[in-house]
Amino acid sequence: MRLPGRLSAAIEVLADIEKRKRPVADALKDWGLSHRFAGSGDRAAIGNIVYDALRKKLSHAHVARSESARSLAFATLVRDWGENPEALNASFGDDKFAPEALSAKEIEHLTRANALVDAPEHVQADIPEWAQPSFESNFAEEWIAEGAALAERPPLDMRVNTLKSTREKVLKALKKTGAQPTNIATNGIRIEAGKRDSRTPNVQAEEAFQKGRFEIQDEGSQIVSELIFARPGEKILDLCAGAGGKTLAMGDMMENKGQLFAYDSEKNRLAPIWDRIKRAGLHNVQVRQPHHDDPLTDLIGAMDRVVLDAPCTGSGTWRRRPDAKWRLTKQLLDQRLQEQEEVLSQAVPYVKVGGFLVYITCSVFPEENEGQIYAFMDENPNFELLSAGEVWQDLYGFDKPMPWSSDLKSVTLTPASTNTDGFFFSVMQRTG
Numbered sequence: 001m002r003l004p005g006r007l008s009a010a011i012e013v014l015a016d017i018e019k020r021k022r023p024v025a026d027a028l029k030d031w032g033l034s035h036r037f038a039g040s041g042d043r044a045a046i047g048n049i050v051y052d053a054l055r056k057k058l059s060h061a062h063v064a065r066s067e068s069a070r071s072l073a074f075a076t077l078v079r080d081w082g083e084n085p086e087a088l089n090a091s092f093g094d095d096k097f098a099p100e101a102l103s104a105k106e107i108e109h110l111t112r113a114n115a116l117v118d119a120p121e122h123v124q125a126d127i128p129e130w131a132q133p134s135f136e137s138n139f140a141e142e143w144i145a146e147g148a149a150l151a152e153r154p155p156l157d158m159r160v161n162t163l164k165s166t167r168e169k170v171l172k173a174l175k176k177t178g179a180q181p182t183n184i185a186t187n188g189i190r191i192e193a194g195k196r197d198s199r200t201p202n203v204q205a206e207e208a209f210q211k212g213r214f215e216i217q218d219e220g221s222q223i224v225s226e227l228i229f230a231r232p233g234e235k236i237l238d239l240c241a242g243a244g245g246k247t248l249a250m251g252d253m254m255e256n257k258g259q260l261f262a263y264d265s266e267k268n269r270l271a272p273i274w275d276r277i278k279r280a281g282l283h284n285v286q287v288r289q290p291h292h293d294d295p296l297t298d299l300i301g302a303m304d305r306v307v308l309d310a311p312c313t314g315s316g317t318w319r320r321r322p323d324a325k326w327r328l329t330k331q332l333l334d335q336r337l338q339e340q341e342e343v344l345s346q347a348v349p350y351v352k353v354g355g356f357l358v359y360i361t362c363s364v365f366p367e368e369n370e371g372q373i374y375a376f377m378d379e380n381p382n383f384e385l386l387s388a389g390e391v392w393q394d395l396y397g398f399d400k401p402m403p404w405s406s407d408l409k410s411v412t413l414t415p416a417s418t419n420t421d422g423f424f425f426s427v428m429q430r431t432g
């Protein structure tokens with residue numbers, strides 16, 4: 001397929017997503033199944049147009065003066081991919097798969113200079129209007145830039161498993177992909193986001209991945225995992241372990257010594273963890289599944305650290321899941337806040353006196369972050385907020401990009417500040 005056919009396909013998929021309110025991955029998969037002639041390059045290019053269109057849905061619609069699937073797709077090509085509208089029209093001439101050519105009016109809109117100057121601020125930031133107060137309170141005058149950075153394409157990040165390899169060796173194995181060391185995370189590797197129709201390399205097909213020498217993990221997630229400061233020999237409960245991204249990173253930091261307990265209230269979420277543990281060569285992880293008898297009673301009062309990678313809105317990952325950005329509602333945020341309160345109080349009994357409670361989210365909303373831990377400490381005066389700064393300086397020194405911090409203790413990573421996904425990290429010590 002050439003670009004005109006790919007553009008038509010992207011318009012079809014975007015219309016399907018809008019009409020049936022379905023996740024983008026499902027809509028793309030269905031399109032692929034019903035168009036088996038399309039090659040992997042076509043699918044990647046169509047996916048890129050669809051994801052880019054959704055990332056900047058509001059600003060594209062403002063510029064194009066229409067929210068239609070057609071307008072979003074064309075705006076993506078002109079604003080993000082640098083296509084010239086007249087040249088696009090000319091390329092449609094002999095292509096039977098091309099969409100209808102752009103009208104003079106459409107071209108006028110798409111090429112208007114400074115088209116976002118008169119746009120409402122949340123449109124400039126490409127975030128839902130209801131989320132504006134949260135962004136403003138978190139990021140002050142930087143909030144539009146922070147929103148806009150969450151609307152860019154993300155890189156592909158990997159964490160080297162030091163139990164099995166070194167960063168140098170994995171970099172060598174992935175040389176042809178253009179992989180480079182990450183800027184902040186100690187053992188991270190990054191393949192920068194491509195432009196236009198470029199394909200992300202399938203690193204999971206590499207021998208180094210199959211042999212457990214690296215895992216896919218965003219650099220922000222790697223950084224918060226390092227900040228947990230898991231030490232060899234400790235006992236640590238990962239209470240919201242899910243598929244085990246943080247579990248694996250902690251296991252590596254613990255050098256396979258001590259005991260890690262991985263639990264999640266949703267059995268299905270734990271499903272990938274066994275394979276991942278095995279591939280990583282970890283021997284010190286016990287997976288505990290939900291059970292009608294409490295599966296964690298033996299851990300009460302015994303944990304050096306309890307890690308809460310809490311259920312959250314995922315607003316820090318909007319670059320990767322732009323459709324979730326538009327599906328999120330204030331009601332869903334309120335639901336997550338309730339779950340976070342519950343999981344925080346659930347964690348308390350397992351933390352030994354002198355031990356640490358780590359609270360992490362992949363959200364940039366202060367309600368889910370500082371709001372939760374300060375409310376928790378009001379209720380639990382035997383927990384004291386520590387500064388993540390010291391560990392940060394030990395690990396990364398002073399010359400790396402710095403995260404946001406409203407209290408100089410907890411930290412918020414963002415695409416605009418640390419060039420990572422958005423993450424919140426805080427650590428509290430149990431004093432009594």
Ligand SMILES: C[S@@+](CC[C@H](N)C(=O)[O-])C[C@H]1O[C@@H](n2cnc3c(N)ncnc32)[C@H](O)[C@@H]1O
Pocket residue numbers: 239240241242243244245246247263264265266269309310311312339342343346
């Ligand atoms: C952000 S995800 C965890 C991601 C995972 N730690 C990783 O790094 O791949 C949050 C997880 O918390 C789980 N969860 C929600 N409420 C919980 C609860 N009360 N107790 C334990 N797990 C819970 C969810 O099922 C979900 O898998």
